[in-house]
Amino acid sequence: MTVALRRATHRRGQAAGGAFEIVPMRRRHLKAVVAIEQQVFPTPWSLSLYLSELAMGSTRAYYVALVGGEVVGYAGLMVAVGEGHVTTIGVSPRFQRQGIGRRLLLRLATTARERGADDLTLEVRVSNTGAQALYHEFGFAPAGIRKNYYAEVNEDAIVMWAHDIATEEYGRRLELIAARVAEHDERGGGE
Numbered sequence: 001m002t003v004a005l006r007r008a009t010h011r012r013g014q015a016a017g018g019a020f021e022i023v024p025m026r027r028r029h030l031k032a033v034v035a036i037e038q039q040v041f042p043t044p045w046s047l048s049l050y051l052s053e054l055a056m057g058s059t060r061a062y063y064v065a066l067v068g069g070e071v072v073g074y075a076g077l078m079v080a081v082g083e084g085h086v087t088t089i090g091v092s093p094r095f096q097r098q099g100i101g102r103r104l105l106l107r108l109a110t111t112a113r114e115r116g117a118d119d120l121t122l123e124v125r126v127s128n129t130g131a132q133a134l135y136h137e138f139g140f141a142p143a144g145i146r147k148n149y150y151a152e153v154n155e156d157a158i159v160m161w162a163h164d165i166a167t168e169e170y171g172r173r174l175e176l177i178a179a180r181v182a183e184h185d186e187r188g189g190g191e
């Protein structure tokens with residue numbers, strides 16, 4: 001997928017003409033990934049943790065979002081016994097709220113379906129209502145609380161599930177989201 005992300009490139013004063021794409025995460029991306037990680041997470045993953053995730057092969061799928069070749073976001077998925085688990089998703093602060101998280105999650109949900117997952121789950125901080133709104137769009141609903149899951153910041157996690165993602169109905173949900181993304185691109189990122 002390569003589209004001009006005009007809002008990202010023009011509004012934020014980036015180099016003009018930066019193309020947007022989502023590609024599989026590689027070792028060469030990790031320095032930039034960890035730099036974003038350190039900005040957006042209170043307990044960031046280390047480079048070696050990412051390296052070990054990338055070494056896990058077909059049970060994992062990690063992607064980066066690039067604007068003009070620069071890593072601006074990333075997301076990861078673990079798939080096992082018919083369940084997909086969103087392990088991480090992050091967007092550089094200066095590129096947030098421009099639809100990049102939505103595109104990354106669309107990629108993960110599509111990959112989860114392709115790899116035979118029936119259900120998709122994740123944990124999110126109770127206070128992270130922005131991310132919860134994004135997950136809701138993808139059919140995730142709260143299913144429980146993990147007490148003090150983020151012990152370092154003394155915060156509970158909400159466990160969310162999107163069920164029956166292999167169905168045609170869920171496929172239509174993803175198509176609608178993809179159409180919204182495409183419409184956004186045609187409008188030049190909403191300008």
Ligand SMILES: CC(C)(COP(=O)(O)OP(=O)(O)OC[C@H]1O[C@@H](n2cnc3c(N)ncnc32)[C@H](O)[C@@H]1OP(=O)(O)O)[C@@H](O)C(=O)NCCC(=O)NCCS
Pocket residue numbers: 040041089090091092095096097098099100101102103123124125128129130131133134135
């Ligand atoms: C959560 C995160 C990945 C979202 O990425 P993003 O690119 O900023 O999100 P998008 O622009 O694709 O947002 C899609 C929708 O999600 C919701 N949303 C995202 N961020 C939001 C916020 N801060 N406040 C309210 N709603 C928000 C909105 O419904 C938004 O649609 P809209 O802009 O058309 O209203 C990003 O904010 C981030 O990296 N946060 C820090 C790390 C983090 O919390 N990761 C999730 C851990 S579970």
